[in-house]
Amino acid sequence: MTPPPPPDPPPATWVPASGDRRRHPAPAHLVFFHGPMDCGKSTLALQVDHNQSRQGRSGLLLTQGDRSAAPMITSRIGMQRPAHEIDAGTDLRLVVRERWARGIRVDYLIADEAQFLTAGQVDQLAELVDESHVDVYAFGLTTDFRARLFPGTQRLLELADDVQRIQVEVLCWCGLPGLLNARVVDGAIVREGRTVLVADTAADTAVAGRKDDGSGAGGALTVRYQVLCRGHYVRGQLGPTATGPGQLALS
Ligand SMILES: [Zn+2]
Numbered sequence: 390m391t392p393p394p395p396p397d398p399p400p401a402t403w404v405p406a407s408g409d410r411r412r413h414p415a416p417a418h419l420v421f422f423h424g425p426m427d428c429g430k431s432t433l434a435l436q437v438d439h440n441q442s443r444q445g446r447s448g449l450l451l452t453q454g455d456r457s458a459a460p461m462i463t464s465r466i467g468m469q470r471p472a473h474e475i476d477a478g479t480d481l482r483l484v485v486r487e488r489w490a491r492g493i494r495v496d497y498l499i500a501d502e503a504q505f506l507t508a509g510q511v512d513q514l515a516e517l518v519d520e521s522h523v524d525v526y527a528f529g530l531t532t533d534f535r536a537r538l539f540p541g542t543q544r545l546l547e548l549a550d551d552v553q554r555i556q557v558e559v560l561c562w563c564g565l566p567g568l569l570n571a572r573v574v575d576g577a578i579v580r581e582g583r584t585v586l587v588a589d590t591a592a593d594t595a596v597a598g599r600k601d602d603g604s605g606a607g608g609a610l611t612v613r614y615q616v617l618c619r620g621h622y623v624r625g626q627l628g629p630t631a632t633g634p635g636q637l638a639l640s
Contacts, residue, residue, distance in 0.1 A: 421545040424555035432464035447494035503529030506541030534572035562628030567616035578625040
């Protein structure tokens with residue numbers, strides 16, 4: 390018996406020439422990193438940006454509702470980079486195309502606070518990956534204070550090529566891994582209300598509203614967030630260090 394002839398070798402032009410990404414697009418990827426508060430998302434976002442830019446690639450950083458006033462990606466360990474501030478009405482495809490029209494390269498996007506993206510904006514990111522071959526690295530919280538997925542997080546989990554739970558371990562006060570972000574209003578855990586209420590856990594407090602209990606007292610509400618293990622989230626136990634000025638002990 391005669392063995393079948395070997396397959397033809399690929400033609401010499403098979404390997405795309407460098408810089409010829411339009412005719413032979415290199416596959417781009419949508420990667421989503423997620424975790425609870427304080428797990429180092431922004432730090433990792435800036436590290437990914439650093440690694441990419443060192444390879445000569447040009448990136449665009451996106452953020453919204455960052456804890457600093459100016460559009461920045463800031464990390465709690467002190468690193469920061471200017472970022473383009475977006476909101477729920479921003480078409481992310483237009484943000485990129487507008488830069489291309491000005492001759493500015495955008496090889497990759499870093500999207501911090503990605504939990505705040507709308508589902509439609511995540512679809513736009515996927516389109517940028519598939520149609521324009523822009524790599525997208527998104528970083529966001531997993532769940533809100535009700536222990537439900539944020540809308541942007543849900544859509545990213547549905548669409549991302551690669552999903553990674555950030556491995557920096559955040560501990561509950563009891564020492565177990567912290568998984569859930571509790572909203573604490575005047576020293577008590579709450580599980581209902583607006584999804585987005587930005588407070589800085591480093592500063593620990595934010596005046597986020599006025600009491601409207603019909604009493605006319607009108608005192609300022611003190612809101613903060615605390616990462617808890619699942620058991621202590623369910624039981625609403627904030628631990629021995631949860632009290633602050635003007636708060637009652639939980640004993
Ligand atoms: Zn715990």
